[in-house]
Amino acid sequence: METRKQYTKEFKLDAISLVLDQGLTIAEAARSLKSGANMLGRWIKENEADNNGQAFRGNGN
Numbered sequence: 340m341e342t343r344k345q346y347t348k349e350f351k352l353d354a355i356s357l358v359l360d361q362g363l364t365i366a367e368a369a370r371s372l373k374s375g376a377n378m379l380g381r382w383i384k385e386n387e388a389d390n391n392g393q394a395f396r397g398n399g400n
């Protein structure tokens with residue numbers, strides 16, 4: 340059984356930047372990062388819903 344990949348906050352923010360700042364589609368950015376488009380879309384939604392800097396805090400820390 341394969342273990343789940345864990346991504347750092349910086350990686351997620353860089354991935355989001357590819358879509359929001361550089362104009363790539365979610366599919367293009369996900370392909371270039373070898374990540375899933377659904378996951379990248381979820382990261383974008385989490386980041387946009389974040390009002391106080393709490394997105395991608397980690398494992399409850």
